[in-house]
Amino acid sequence: MAPTRAEPFSDSSALIDFVINQGNGVKGLSEMGLNALPRQYIQPLEERMCMINIKAQESIPIIDMSNPDDPEVAKLICEAASKWGFFQIINHDVPIEVLENVKDATYKFFGLPAEVKNKYSKEHSSSNNVRFGTSFTPQAEKALEWKDYLSLFYVSEEEASALWPLACREQVLDYMRKSEVVIKQLLKMLMKGLNVNEIDETKESRLMGSMRTNLNYYPKCPNPELTVGVGRHSDVSTLTILLQDEIGGLFVRENNGDNWIHVPPIKGSLVINVGDALQIMSNGKYKSVEHRVVANGYNNRISVPIFVNPRPSDMIGPLPELIKDGEKPIYKQVLYSDYVKHFFRKGHDGKKTIEFAEL
Numbered sequence: 001m002a003p004t005r006a007e008p009f010s011d012s013s014a015l016i017d018f019v020i021n022q023g024n025g026v027k028g029l030s031e032m033g034l035n036a037l038p039r040q041y042i043q044p045l046e047e048r049m050c051m052i053n054i055k056a057q058e059s060i061p062i063i064d065m066s067n068p069d070d071p072e073v074a075k076l077i078c079e080a081a082s083k084w085g086f087f088q089i090i091n092h093d094v095p096i097e098v099l100e101n102v103k104d105a106t107y108k109f110f111g112l113p114a115e116v117k118n119k120y121s122k123e124h125s126s127s128n129n130v131r132f133g134t135s136f137t138p139q140a141e142k143a144l145e146w147k148d149y150l151s152l153f154y155v156s157e158e159e160a161s162a163l164w165p166l167a168c169r170e171q172v173l174d175y176m177r178k179s180e181v182v183i184k185q186l187l188k189m190l191m192k193g194l195n196v197n198e199i200d201e202t203k204e205s206r207l208m209g210s211m212r213t214n215l216n217y218y219p220k221c222p223n224p225e226l227t228v229g230v231g232r233h234s235d236v237s238t239l240t241i242l243l244q245d246e247i248g249g250l251f252v253r254e255n256n257g258d259n260w261i262h263v264p265p266i267k268g269s270l271v272i273n274v275g276d277a278l279q280i281m282s283n284g285k286y287k288s289v290e291h292r293v294v295a296n297g298y299n300n301r302i303s304v305p306i307f308v309n310p311r312p313s314d315m316i317g318p319l320p321e322l323i324k325d326g327e328k329p330i331y332k333q334v335l336y337s338d339y340v341k342h343f344f345r346k347g348h349d350g351k352k353t354i355e356f357a358e359l
């Protein structure tokens with residue numbers, strides 16, 4: 001028998017008011033103990049994860065970083081970034097307690113009362129650099145996504161001290177600081193793989209001139225098979241460093257085909273993925289790959305990505321070193337903030353964002 005769809009909200013504006021305007025998020029919906037998913041979250045069939053498309057025997061590479069100067073490690077990383085766009089690193093330099101602390105802080109922030117979290121919403125936040133929200137871009141989406149988030153754009157320690165929520169401020173800053181070593185190691189190897197041996201100031205700005213950390217909260221869902229946690233997308237970053245908890249649910253598209261590969265949680269590991277900005281700068285050598293998160297009917301899940309980006313004011317395009325040898329550029333020069341605004345203006349649509357930079 002089909003589940004009874006008892007609608008707890010009289011209409012869409014009542015649901016939007018509860019979830020978005022009052023700051024209850026999907027966490028608030030989940031905690032109401034609904035027996036069916038509100039219709040606003042029902043995704044079209046083609047956007048739901050289908051079991052037959054999950055390739056259980058495949059795995060993205062798992063790379064041991066205990067010897068970062070070993071040329072074999074650099075080779076594995078460059079291969080993974082070209083072939084998969086996704087890999088996990090183990091035995092890296094970010095201490096496990098830093099990772100555990102940021103996960104605890106994520107629970108602490110989302111455990112705050114709705115009216116406290118709502119102070120950081122788009123409508124109420126005192127800065128565009130701190131934003132509590134839900135779904136991806138609710139005003140532009142055909143169906144909403146089952147996720148709440150806090151997004152923290154780093155400008156300076158002073159600004160973070162003044163504006164970031166106390167519940168997670170120090171833990172996120174520590175996670176970002178400690179990750180910087182690993183980010184630099186990875187970018188150095190990836191640049192060497194393109195025969196770019198020197199990262200000068202301009203290049204460093206384009207590769208890692210800005211950082212945004214998101215705290216993602218995916219509450220337990222009444223009909224997980226009908227919705228998504230995050231829809232199909234590629235990140236617009238240079239690289240993303242993602243910490244996930246032990247629940248699982250992140251899937252990566254295999255070779256542009258119909259199959260999806262699960263990214264199994266490994267305690268202490270970090271998931272690394274190439275973003276569109278690096279695909280553009282490498283003139284397509286490194287690939288930003290589509291990924292998505294399924295909703296879960298039994299458990300809450302959290303993840304904490306650090307998006308490593310160019311500065312918003314940077315122009316990005318294929319690196320001059322790649323073009324000088326007569327290679328044809330496949331992307332034009334674009335202002336990075338225009339690129340990101342284009343991404344945020346529409347719902348998740350797989351790999352379509354990069355068409356914005358195609359020649």
Ligand SMILES: COc1cc(/C=C/C(=O)SCCNC(=O)CCNC(=O)[C@H](O)C(C)(C)COP(=O)(O)OP(=O)(O)OC[C@H]2O[C@@H](n3cnc4c(N)ncnc43)[C@H](O)[C@@H]2OP(=O)(O)O)ccc1O
Pocket residue numbers: 122128131133135136137139149151153210212214230231233235236237275307309310311312336337338340341344345
């Ligand atoms: C949320 O769920 C997500 C997120 C993601 C993210 C993946 C990434 O790769 S994030 C890395 C993005 N890169 C950067 O943030 C660095 C560069 N930053 C910038 O260029 C700017 O800060 C800016 C993001 C373009 C904002 O510039 P600003 O001048 O302040 O423009 P606004 O008018 O405020 O914003 C434009 C437009 O974007 C929406 N928006 C802004 N920030 C966020 C945010 N953190 N999360 C969601 N949406 C955001 C904003 O609402 C505006 O839209 P309007 O319709 O209101 O005009 C991957 C997957 C996910 O599920």
Ligand SMILES: O=C(O)CCC(=O)C(=O)O
Pocket residue numbers: 214216230235242244249250291292293302303305
């Ligand atoms: O939660 C995850 O595992 C991935 C989230 C994600 O893809 C994103 O925030 O861009």
Ligand SMILES: [Fe+2]
Pocket residue numbers: 233234235291
């Ligand atoms: Fe992502």
